[in-house]
Amino acid sequence: MIRVWKDNRERINSYIDGTFKGIFDQVGVFFFECGQASLFFVDATKLIFKKPFRIEEVTKHMEFIGNKSVLIIILTSLFTGLALAYQIYLGFKLVNATNLVGPTVGLGITRELGPVLTGLIVAARAGGAMAARLGTMRVSEQIDALEVMGVDPKQYLVAPRIVAAVITMPLLCAVFDFVAMMGAHFLCINLMGLDQAIFWDKIGAWLDPDDIYQGMVKAAVFGVTFAAVCTNKGFHAKGGAKGVGDATNQGVVNSMVMIIVLNFFMTNLIRFTYVMLGWE
Amino acid sequence: MTSESAQNPAAVRIQDLRKSFDGSDYVLDGVNLEIPKGKVTCIIGFSGTGKSVLLKHILGILKPTSGTIEVLGRNLWSMTLDELIQMRIRLGVLFQYSALFDDMTVMENVTFPIKEHRRQLSISEREDIADRKLVQVGIESKHFRKLPSELSGGMRKRVGLARALALDPDILLYDEPTTGLDPILTEVVDDLIVSTHRAHPGSTSVVVSHDLFAAFRISDYIVMLNKGGVLLAGTPDVFHASSDKLVQKFLIKGFKQG
Numbered sequence A: 001m002i003r004v005w006k007d008n009r010e011r012i013n014s015y016i017d018g019t020f021k022g023i024f025d026q027v028g029v030f031f032f033e034c035g036q037a038s039l040f041f042v043d044a045t046k047l048i049f050k051k052p053f054r055i056e057e058v059t060k061h062m063e064f065i066g067n068k069s070v071l072i073i074i075l076t077s078l079f080t081g082l083a084l085a086y087q088i089y090l091g092f093k094l095v096n097a098t099n100l101v102g103p104t105v106g107l108g109i110t111r112e113l114g115p116v117l118t119g120l121i122v123a124a125r126a127g128g129a130m131a132a133r134l135g136t137m138r139v140s141e142q143i144d145a146l147e148v149m150g151v152d153p154k155q156y157l158v159a160p161r162i163v164a165a166v167i168t169m170p171l172l173c174a175v176f177d178f179v180a181m182m183g184a185h186f187l188c189i190n191l192m193g194l195d196q197a198i199f200w201d202k203i204g205a206w207l208d209p210d211d212i213y214q215g216m217v218k219a220a221v222f223g224v225t226f227a228a229v230c231t232n233k234g235f236h237a238k239g240g241a242k243g244v245g246d247a248t249n250q251g252v253v254n255s256m257v258m259i260i261v262l263n264f265f266m267t268n269l270i271r272f273t274y275v276m277l278g279w280e
Numbered sequence B: 001m002t003s004e005s006a007q008n009p010a011a012v013r014i015q016d017l018r019k020s021f022d023g024s025d026y027v028l029d030g031v032n033l034e035i036p037k038g039k040v041t042c043i044i045g046f047s048g049t050g051k052s053v054l055l056k057h058i059l060g061i062l063k064p065t066s067g068t069i070e071v072l073g074r075n076l077w078s079m080t081l082d083e084l085i086q087m088r089i090r091l092g093v094l095f096q097y098s099a100l101f102d103d104m105t106v107m108e109n110v111t112f113p114i115k116e117h118r119r120q121l122s123i124s125e126r127e128d129i130a131d132r133k134l135v136q137v138g139i140e141s142k143h144f145r146k147l148p149s150e151l152s153g154g155m156r157k158r159v160g161l162a163r164a165l166a167l168d169p170d171i172l173l174y175d176e177p178t179t180g181l182d183p184i185l186t187e188v189v190d191d192l193i194v195s196t197h198r199a200h201p202g203s204t205s206v207v208v209s210h211d212l213f214a215a216f217r218i219s220d221y222i223v224m225l226n227k228g229g230v231l232l233a234g235t236p237d238v239f240h241a242s243s244d245k246l247v248q249k250f251l252i253k254g255f256k257q258g
Helices: A002-048 A055-065 A067-094 A098-139 A142-148 A153-191 A196-206 A209-235 A240-277 B002-007 B051-058 B081-089 B106-117 B123-136 B153-165 B183-199 B212-218 B236-241 B245-257
Strands: B010-020 B026-036 B040-045 B066-071 B091-094 B171-175 B204-208 B221-226 B229-234
Touching (some): A002 A240, A055 A098, A098 A153, A098 A196, A098 A240, A153 A196, B026 B221, B026 B229, B040 B051, B040 B183, B040 B212, B051 B204, B091 B153, B153 B183, B171 B183, B204 B212, B212 B236, B221 B236, B221 B245, B229 B236, B236 B245
16 A cells, blocks of 8 residues: 555656656746847847848838738727726626726726737737748748848848837737727717716826826837747748748747736836836 | 959868767868869769758858858958858859749849849849849740749749849859759750850859769869768869769769669
């Protein structure tokens, strides 16, 4: 009996060891890739300011990241606004505080959900496409072709994508905020019968333009994050179609995890900065 | 160019080149080689002997673990990045699978290097140059607005060659130009290499290939790689006269397959 228990204990211990080792290995790989993407980002950022300026490329990628994401952002933000407003309405109704549904939804959307969901959606759509495109270019020697033509591939392929993401993400976040608030407004006023004047009055009293700016700054940082992570993955892809698939998968997953982790630290950093500057 | 030619009869000079990707296994292990200027040189060898790796070193895409590579009299790895870019403009490359930009048309592909490096030229001037290069390699104007995905393998090779020629390079490099082509198309591409070389007097052509027939048909000079080093280098006659067993084996097998 004791022997069986000992055997089981050793087996369980080895499972636990293996599990923790796996987790720590994954965490190690994640941090290594964060570092690699940061160095890649620094390299590419330096090239933004080097001639020739790639204005044409930047606008082309802005169109892809921005314009082509608007519809999906409108759709997701509308339903996010509706669902969030409904949940908050149900909760606040219990304590007879339905007047505060508007500002609560507003703060949640502008500070957190707007930038984070915009980041996640655009990372999945545009980030995945970036990693796949660059990965395909790498394995089909198109990046080598650029290099031997005397064109810096990082300057031509990576830097314009990062710039385009930084410019378009705050704009997409603003669209998200606006449409989500319209959704919340529709639910609260048209479906739940709250007073429109009170709804907007409370939003005006509780919500600052700063809350919207914070969200937009976060969105810009998330833009840099997914652009750097996904282009880095695609740029260094190897091993044919499988390599491109792996690069795309890892690029999107790492971007999403980084956006969520960064969001927590940015929220704290922004609060800390406000307190230090005496703005609160 | 003239004084440079007099001082450096070799277009490419490689000394004791070693390359390892993992720090222990050397793909290239002490390559010493001179590629003569103004000639068609073919680099041959069994699969996995480092032919393409050698080509990437000549292009400056890969950095050697040790050794030096001089292209047109300049050591590639003692140059600044801007100097390296200027050097690369003097090289044209036809990649194994053409490496055409798949989001650009045939015309855009060929005008791309001109647009990047001859910014003073107008769009119509760039297109005139591209037009001439495309006609030179046998592409009809009806294909100019097509995407690479709409072209056959042979046509993609031609467009790739036109793009490599766009800036009138001093050295033209071909990475396995006939891989994946049928025997008739292989001959067409071989003829294209020779005619292109003749149309650009003074230019140097370097062809990496495992196709022995092609090597002996088009080359003035042949380099055979084996086990990361140069086994034999010389004119086709030198190869025919060689008593080296490995060279003989390669020749017999190669010609049998052909």
